[in-house]
Amino acid sequence: MCDTANAADLLHWYDAHARVLPWRISPAAVNVAGTPPDPYRVWLSEVMLQQTTVASVKSYFERFTTLWPTVGDLAAAEDSQVMGEWAGLGYYARARNLLKCARVVAGDYNGAFPDTREALQNLPGIGPYTAAAIAAIAFDRSEVVVDGNVERVMARIHDIHTPLPAAKPALTQAAAKLTPKKRPGDYAQAVMDLGATICTPKSPACGICPWMKACKARARGTASELPRKTPKSPKPTRLGIAYVVLRDDGAFLLERRPDKGLLGGMLGWPGSDWSEAPSPSPPIKAEWTLLAEEVRHTFTHFHLRLQITIALVNTDAQPLTGEFLPKPQFRPSELPTVMRKVYDLAHGALKNMP
Structure with a gap:
């Protein structure tokens, strides 16, 4: 050497x-x-x-x-x-x-x-x-x-x-x-x-x-x-609401996100905007239950905290946004990580609903 x-x-x-x-x-x-x-x-x-x-x-x-x-x-x-x-x-x-x-x-x-x-x-x-x-x-x-x-x-x-x-x-x-x-x-x-x-x-x-x-x-x-690095600015925190709807035949209400932007083209739960003060936007008429736990997830530029609201509906219910995915076609493993976190919390609560 x-x-x-x-x-x-x-x-x-x-x-x-x-x-x-x-x-x-x-x-x-x-x-x-x-x-x-x-x-x-x-x-x-x-x-x-x-x-x-x-x-x-x-x-x-x-x-x-x-x-x-x-x-x-x-x-x-x-x-x-x-x-x-x-x-x-x-x-x-x-x-x-x-x-x-x-x-x-x-x-x-x-x-x-x-x-x-x-x-x-x-x-x-x-x-x-x-x-x-x-x-x-x-x-x-x-x-x-x-x-x-x-x-x-x-x-x-x-x-x-x-x-x-x-x-x-x-x-x-x-x-x-x-x-x-x-x-x-x-x-x-x-x-x-x-x-x-x-x-x-x-x-x-x-x-x-x-x-x-x-x-x-x-x-x-x-x-x-070394190497020295310029200190990064702290990440802001955004809030949001995720709506998890289960139909009585086992189908879940999902929507595909726009091609551009975060999670572009991926299936996920309908939800509000992600901001400092998100506006509620339920995707279907239903009786909603707010879960005590929330999902926390970090993206490149911000932290996200998602409230989860869940509902059971019958086969006659018509969504305002999204589509019901039949039970045999729904694979939680194919959801992006943040959406899978929502499912993991919501699934158990839905099973225990009357």
């Missing part, structure tokens, strides 16, 4: 210590056996990993690739099934764009992903980071791949104290200088692995880091302080 960070040292470490992940081809398989990464699996994993942890994504990835082994299979899937399988991963716009992208690749590219960052970035739901990651990992393009792990590693290696997000250009420039022409895909994954397993946010294991001699923050004792 030398006193200057270089790709060779990191790749040597990666060859011995690469994480085993369901979407990853090992460095030995790539470089010894000549097994190329599957662009479909690389793309799918990168979309799932946006703002989601590796631990959370593994089971979803394995289920998706079992149900839809190729991009063509996914493109032909029913929207509702894909959205249902996505439930729990959050950020549902990603799932909508996932389907759009799969259908563009299947229809316009004959099922083969384009192999350059520029072309990839033209596909639905693929931004600059994801395009660079796919180009590097799937096609071994020498692209600069910068996620949160990479930012942390670069901030420490170069002892950069400018707070994020203002530091992003400097960190990207530092990452670009280290990105090699040879094995850029392995290198991109190696830096991510280094950040995930050694150069961790808290208590970094500097003593076993392949770049420890080159790390300026380690030498100056500032590693645990």
Whole structure:
């Protein structure tokens, strides 16, 4: 190891210590056996990993690739099934764009992903980071791949104290200088692995880091302080009302949310607006019971507190909004997380109603 960070040292470490992940081809398989990464699996994993942890994504990835082994299979899937399988991963716009992208690749590219960052970035739901990651990992393009792990590693290696997000250009420039022409895909994954397993946010294991001699923050004792971040403003809290209606034949009243916005295109319970003072908007004439417990859920930009009101109705009842979903078609597991929380609280109360 030398006193200057270089790709060779990191790749040597990666060859011995690469994480085993369901979407990853090992460095030995790539470089010894000549097994190329599957662009479909690389793309799918990168979309799932946006703002989601590796631990959370593994089971979803394995289920998706079992149900839809190729991009063509996914493109032909029913929207509702894909959205249902996505439930729990959050950020549902990603799932909508996932389907759009799969259908563009299947229809316009004959099922083969384009192999350059520029072309990839033209596909639905693929931004600059994801395009660079796919180009590097799937096609071994020498692209600069910068996620949160990479930012942390670069901030420490170069002892950069400018707070994020203002530091992003400097960190990207530092990452670009280290990105090699040879094995850029392995290198991109190696830096991510280094950040995930050694150069961790808290208590970094500097003593076993392949770049420890080159790390300026380690030498100056500032590693645990970096990267610095501009304090976030506190999240506001919004209130809402969810209406859970059970018909006497076992059907639930549900409505599909607009394609744009939070939980876009997902089935959920009819409800009020989400605001500081929501306006009641019962979806059907009924005798309502307000539950003592409320649902609490946190989105990216706000906290949500939902009151739950429930009602039993007969088969003649006509809703003002939404539609009754027959009992055999209702699967709580396909609801988005916040709506499933509502169901979990309401279900028991409905069963105990006279």
